[in-house]
Amino acid sequence: MKTILFIEDEPTLQKTVGQVLEQEDYEIKSALDGEIGLQLAKKEKPDLILLDLILPKLDGFRVLEELKKDEMTKNIPVIVLTNLESEADVERAMELGATTYLVKANYELEEVITKIKQVLSS
């Protein structure tokens, strides 16, 4: 079973997305802030990380930077899932090594799931 780490500070989104991914037979680890997210990533070495950008303690950009610095985690694909959509933010995240950048408000839940499956199977 593949493991997905979901770093997101909004508990209701954690719940909804978590429920769907569980139904799709993934194992979900969740973190409500950047610090715990980074720790979990290093400990669990998930197959995929879903990352919000505005996060308490350590923001998503910093988390991404740290992930890509570390040999153990730098090959884990990261899907940025956020409501920030300025071009500068997208560029910065992609430069830091994000695999895909999704603006939450512009996607249906099922589209997000499809993207996750795509990234995991490639």
Next chain:
Amino acid sequence: MSLREVYRQLNFFEQCRKNRIGLWQCPIFLFVLIGLIIIGTMLGIYFIANKYTQSPEMVALIILAVTAFLMVVGYSVVQGFNRLVEVNKMKSEFVSVASHQLRTPLTSLKWSLDMLLSGRLNDSWEYQLEQLKIAKENNQRMIDLVNDLLDVSRIEDNSLGLRPERVNLLDLVQNLISKYAFLAKASNVSLVLEAEEDLSADKWEIFVDPKRIKLAIDNLINNAVRYIHGGGMVKIRLKNNKNKSVRCEIEDNGVGVPKKEQKYIFQKFFRSQNIMKYQTEGTGLGLFIAKAVVEASGGKIGFQSQEGKGSTFWFELPIKSKT
């Protein structure tokens, strides 16, 4: 262009007020002023030059002085434009933060509905109920946020439209305390009122807009209760300052405001780092609104706080003598 519109264009007092900048920083006013000065000087110089043809240095001196003055006014004009640019920038920043704030509950709501419509939860009524609750909760968050945003925009164009009437502050506070009794109990917080012995009604009578002041105090009590984690106490103290004003203090032993954040606390959308740590909900507009309402009612507001120990927010409102 109708006559009325021409008048509106020319009424620079109104225009400057609308842009929220002072008359001496307002470009439209300053340009008119420059024009008038130039016309006046021309006429003056004409008469002077006519009368004192033998002393041209006097004319030159006047022109020099007027030019120097015009340069100062010109500098003011540039400052005024900068100020306008600043105001505009702040407005677009506000829109961008506000829309981001709205998007968070919107996304939760949207994905909960997606989930319910997808049929994925068809065999579990419990899960369906959970998603419905998430949708409802986020819908309420959006309503609260939009209401707060409307208040902010009213505050910013000075159109809060206060309707003052005689209000008994003690009654109002007691009302709010019973409103919060449930939330306080659920968060293991005791909510106590400490008012001075003499409870005669006219000691607490102020002349304010009851709805708005209630909202301001509501925001303060709400913060006090929510920023206490793992139980504590909120004390609400009412004092009468020699029948000139009433002071209300709301003291909590919650997480407190870190020192370096204290000067930002009444700003729009400023949310303390501690909210991030402790997952407190809120729009980031409550204190901004409370301050504006108290000040528009002729009062003062402030706070003392120590990180880890708690905060005391206070406000004072004048007692209007009976008329």
